[in-house]
Amino acid sequence: MGDGFGARVLLPTLAVVGSVALVIAALLTLSAAEADRVAAARERRLAVLVLRQQFEQVARDQQGSTIWDDAVRQVRARPLDARWLDLNLGVWFREFYGHDRAYILDPRDQPIYAMVDGRRAEPEAFGAVAGAALPLAGELRRAEAPLSEDAADPTPTTAELALVDGRPALLSLKPIVSDTGDIEQAPGSEYFHLSVRYLDGGFLRAVAERYQFGGARFRPAGARAAEGEARLAFRARDGRLVGWFAWRPFRPGLAVARQVAPVLGAALLLVALVVAALLTRVRRATAALRASEREAQRLAFHDALTGLPNRAAFDQRLAGAFAALARDEGGIALFYLDLDRFKQVNDTLGHPAGDALIVEFGRRLAACAGDGVARLGGDEFAIVRTGAGARDGAEDLCERIIAAMREPANLFGARVTAGASIGVAFAPGDAADPVELKRRADIALYRAKDGGRGRWACFAEEMDDGVRLRAVEDAQPIAPAARCAAA
Known part of the structure; x- marks a missing residue:
């Protein structure tokens, strides 16, 4: 009977249990894979998105200082x-933005100023980047149209990836131009600002910590990939490989398998329980992966300082508003805002106080306007309002924002009254596409600032004519109600 039991019951049972175990093991392996x-595909897409945004940010960092009459x-x-060059075009770029080098080139593309690692250097230090920078300068001087692909950047930009002193770096070159148009600059006579950001070191650590790329590192072009390593190529514009952005990919499936396998080995007779545990773990891993992806998406479209939507989210929202407008769904009101005395606060109280003022400004804007507020960069904000009543509430919203910003803010023990200026444009009345509306x-924002601090203005055609005639300084401010009536 014992032999019969073994043949008729034990062996078949063991076979069934073994088969179930094999099936479970196979399912576990496939699920983990x-x-x-x-996860690997998601991380790679995230890496491409994050690096592209970081590269574009370098040019945006330059924009605030290179479009400026004082700089010219x-x-x-x-x-x-x-x-002055240290505080506005050189050392300040290291202290505020983390750029590693900055140079100024004259119209003959000769260096007249250099900043290296946060210190002023001799102009001859330009020799370390000249091989990659001079072709960019020549291209920029020959260009008949802006080279930047960023619609929000009004000046041309050229950029290149290159090795600088053996380290991978992004080189971004922009002309220094007048912000009012009152200073004549013949084509080809502009001075250039060159900013250099190393892609290893602090830059790489910041990206890795913020977006959770484990073991992130830069590998030279000829280096072999480590086992299990994911990597993304850094290439110059001519296709030449500069190096690799490499990281250790997150493997939630492998982690789950390692946790479940001992349970399966110890409890083959409790197949149902093991399967339930497996499904629970897989479900938790999937939920964690989705939560991580949602968080990464949120970080990619929100400003780190204020928590408000950033420029990328703002551009998406405005594009969606125009898509709805094409279907005859209401209208669009676009508000551009900036702080009136932000530079004064930065200069007198320091950059931490300036950051605190930006956070407070963003909080008050959100309280006044609710949905649709975005930080574009620096002290620049925007609000997009849509629907049939978008135009009707514009004046009231401007007045509420200006009144809110007149209230003093406590910044590190100092009471600061900054104020805000606002420019407003409407679609379809003022523009038929996002670029023109912006x-x-x-x-309108510059017209408001010309009229004095703490003012707002709605766009009118005579403002555009004034810009084209370069007569901004002679333009006379008009009352807000008249401006909006004209719009």
């Missing part, structure tokens, strides 16, 4: 005011 594949005058002045809102 699929989870790892999805200072680089032309002889002798040069090196201290341009006209920006024109």
Whole structure:
């Protein structure tokens, strides 16, 4: 009977248990592999998105200092005011943005100023980047149209990936131009600002910590990939390989398998329980993966300082509003805002106080406007309102924002009253596409600032005519109600 039991019961039972175990093991292996594949694909897409945004951010960092009448005058002045260049075009870029090098080139593409690792250097330090930078300068001077692909950047930009002192770096070159148009600059006579950001070191650590790329590192072009390592190529514009952005991919499936396998080995007779545990773990791993992806998506479209939507989210929202407008669904009101005395706060109280003021400004804007507020960069904000009543509430919203910003803010023990200026443009009345609407809102903002601090203006056609005639300084401010009536 014992032999019969073994043949008729034990062996078949063992065979069934073994078969179930094999099936479970196979399912576990396939699930782990699929989870790892999805995670790896998600991380690669995230890496491409994050690096592209970081590269574009370098040019945006330059924009605030290179589109400026004072900058044009200072680089032309002889002798040069090196201290002013440090505080606005050189050392300040290291302290505020983390850029590693900065140079200023004259119209003959000769260096007249250099900043290396946060310190002023001799202009001859330009030799370390000249091989990659001079072709960019030549291309920029020959260009008949802006080279930047960023619609929000009004000046041309050229950029290149290259090795600088053996380290991978992004080189971004922009012309220094007048912000008012009052300073004449013949084509090809502009001074250039060159900013260099190393892609290893602090840059790589910041990206890895913020977006959770484990073991992130830079590998030279000839290095072999480590086992299990994911990597993304850094290539120059001519296709030449500069190096690799490498990281250790997150493998949720493997982690799950390692945790479940001992349970399966110890409890083959409790197949149902093991399967339930497996499904629970896989479900938790999938939920964690989705939560991680949602968080990464949120970080990619929100400003780290204020938590508000960033420029990318703002551009998406505005594009969606125009898509709805094409279906005859209401209208669009675009508000451009900036702080009136932000630079004064930065200069007197320091950058931490400036950051605190930006956070407070964003909080008050959100309280006044609710949905649709975005931070574009620096002290620049925007609000998009849509629907049939978008135009009707514009004046009231401007007044509420200006009143809110008149209230003093406590910044590190100091009471600061900054104030805000606002420019407003409407679609379809003022523009038929996002780029034109942003341009006209920006024109209205400058008209408001010309009229004095703490003011707002709605776009009117005569403002555009004034810009084209370069007569902004002669334009007379008009009352807000009249401006909006004209719009």
